[in-house]
Amino acid sequence: MDQNELKKAVAAAAAEYVKERLHEGMVLGVGTGSTANAFIECLAPFKDQIRATVASSEETHRRLRALGLEVLDLNSVNEVAIYVDGADEANEQLHLIKGGGGALTREKIIAAVAREFVCIADQSKYVQVLGRFPLPVEVIPMARSHVARQIVRLGGDPVYREGFVTDNGNHILDIHGLEIRDAVSLEAQLNQMTGLVTNGLFAARPADLLILGTSEGIRNYKA
Numbered sequence: 001m002d003q004n005e006l007k008k009a010v011a012a013a014a015a016e017y018v019k020e021r022l023h024e025g026m027v028l029g030v031g032t033g034s035t036a037n038a039f040i041e042c043l044a045p046f047k048d049q050i051r052a053t054v055a056s057s058e059e060t061h062r063r064l065r066a067l068g069l070e071v072l073d074l075n076s077v078n079e080v081a082i083y084v085d086g087a088d089e090a091n092e093q094l095h096l097i098k099g100g101g102g103a104l105t106r107e108k109i110i111a112a113v114a115r116e117f118v119c120i121a122d123q124s125k126y127v128q129v130l131g132r133f134p135l136p137v138e139v140i141p142m143a144r145s146h147v148a149r150q151i152v153r154l155g156g157d158p159v160y161r162e163g164f165v166t167d168n169g170n171h172i173l174d175i176h177g178l179e180i181r182d183a184v185s186l187e188a189q190l191n192q193m194t195g196l197v198t199n200g201l202f203a204a205r206p207a208d209l210l211i212l213g214t215s216e217g218i219r220n221y222k223a
Contacts, residue, residue, distance in 0.1 A: 006122035006213035007035045013211050013218045014084050014120045015042035022049050027077050029110045030064060031085020032057040032103035035120050039084055040064060054080055056110050057103040058167050074113065083114035087121050087207075088133040088200075094119065094207040094223045095183040099136030099200030102166050108198050111205050119207035123214040130183055134159070134174035136200040141171050143195020150193050151175055154186075170197055 030053055040063050052070040054077060055061035064071050085107055089097040098104050111117050139147045148158040161172040180186055183203035190199040210221040
């Protein structure tokens with residue numbers, strides 16, 4: 001199977017996983033990106049059984065509404081039962097790099113609220129060491145250069161994502177050249193930088209389940 005077919009396969013597997021765990025009043029969190037979009041399409045056959053959703057981006061919000069699903073503001077929700085989202089990289093500890101689509105801050109907030117975080121990805125995203133994919137960080141616009149200088153001191157090469165503004169009105173720096181051996185420590189270190197809103201490491205709160213599409217079929221990895 002090619003990459004697109006693998007994305008559809010993991011999306012279908014995740015939809016089945018959610019369907020088996022649906023209960024009255026359950027709120028489903030949905031991420032952003034091509035794999036998450038495939039997951040949204042797989043919800044169509046049982047959308048009437050889903051009470052409500054929360055979305056990690058304006059684009060996901062539009063897609064869920066187009067499907068006829070109710071989308072709630074996260075502030076009105078006590079708990080997200082399951083959050084399903086893709087990743088740009090994942091390792092065996094289920095630490096992730098996310099944010100290639102620029103929605104990392106809202107994704108991280110929903111992951112923090114979710115009782116269960118399910119990551120869906122194709123085999124190209126599974127790595128031994130994180131960092132081959134440039135690590136995104138969201139920054140307050142006026143702090144972009146300041147944060148970039150701090151990142152250089154850490155050994156990273158920050159590149160401004162020109163022409164892109166997040167749903168929160170902020171900018172993205174993509175950090176190249178990192179070999180991330182201690183994702184929890186680096187996540188905390190980046191979060192201490194003044195003007196940096198969020199970084200794309202999901203290690204302090206990793207995925208609970210990784211549904212990985214491979215040429216040999218679907219594989220599940222649990223934290």
